[in-house]
Amino acid sequence: EIVLTQSPGTLSLSPGERATLSCRASQSVSSSYLAWYQQKPGQAPRLLIYGASSRATGIPDRFSGSGSGTDFTLTISRLEPEDFAVYYCQQYGRETFGGGTKVEIK
Amino acid sequence: QVQLVQSGAEVKKPGASVKVSCKASGYTFTSYGISWVRQAPGQGLEWMGWISAYNGNTNYAQKLQGRVTMTTDTSTSTAYMELRSLRSDDTAVYYCARLGWVATTTAPSDYWGQGTLVTVSS
Numbered sequence A: 001e002i003v004l005t006q007s008p009g010t011l012s013l014s015p016g017e018r019a020t021l022s023c024r025a026s027q028s029v030s031s032s033y034l035a036w037y038q039q040k041p042g043q044a045p046r047l048l049i050y051g052a053s054s055r056a057t058g059i060p061d062r063f064s065g066s067g068s069g070t071d072f073t074l075t076i077s078r079l080e081p082e083d084f085a086v087y088y089c090q091q092y093g094r095e096t097f098g099g100g101t102k103v104e105i106k
Numbered sequence B: 001q002v003q004l005v006q007s008g009a010e011v012k013k014p015g016a017s018v019k020v021s022c023k024a025s026g027y028t029f030t031s032y033g034i035s036w037v038r039q040a041p042g043q044g045l046e047w048m049g050w051i052s053a054y055n056g057n058t059n060y061a062q063k064l065q066g067r068v069t070m071t072t073d074t075s076t077s078t079a080y081m082e083l084r085s086l087r088s089d090d091t092a093v094y095y096c097a098r099l100g101w102v103a104t105t106t107a108p109s110d111y112w113g114q115g116t117l118v119t120v121s122s
Helices: none
Strands: A004-007 A010-013 A019-029 A034-039 A046-050 A063-076 A086-091 A101-105 B003-006 B010-012 B018-025 B033-039 B046-052 B058-060 B068-073 B078-083 B092-099 B109-112 B116-120
Touching (some): A004 A086, A019 A086, A034 A063, A046 A063, A046 B109, A063 A086, B003 B092, B003 B109, B010 B018, B046 B068, B046 B078, B046 B092, B058 B068, B078 B092
Parallel strands (some): B010 B116
Antiparallel strands (some): A019 A063, A034 A046, A034 A086, B018 B078, B033 B046, B033 B092, B092 B109
């Protein structure tokens, strides 16, 4: 079973700053099957990135994904107020979610 | 537009069963799969399984094998998730989501239902 470990658990940043979120897999993952989701309190998750680096429909270009093998990164270039949320990585196909990273306002 | 509308909140006693529905609209239901994901209070996302709406194949999380059944009714474009022998740690918000690529279940979840809170309490 592949385990996805996200770090840090919480990221405290100010609007306008850059956020870098990590997702590390316990064994090599096909980058074709790595996704990132955003979840705000009381809402369903929203697909941001699939295939490790492709933005989903309607996702602003300040969100970008990268990585391969066991190390993947979600970057938010300049945080907007609406970006403060919890982010999850997922390997679809193996149906595993990471534990999440909370991006909070500093 | 694609929409997934789930049934309302449920309160169940330990040992009972719950069946959550997920009605799809805005796309060809039989071309995609549906996944089910749950989230316990204050916790992360837990994948429960998926069902292919085009061939009926299912894949369940190992920890739920024997207690969960996912089905579809293609005549009403509705997916169902039934969980039996409920325990207190099954208390969670249950989400359905469309698997976003045609005719494959290896796909990200691109549209999500609003969630259904299932509370298990004596």
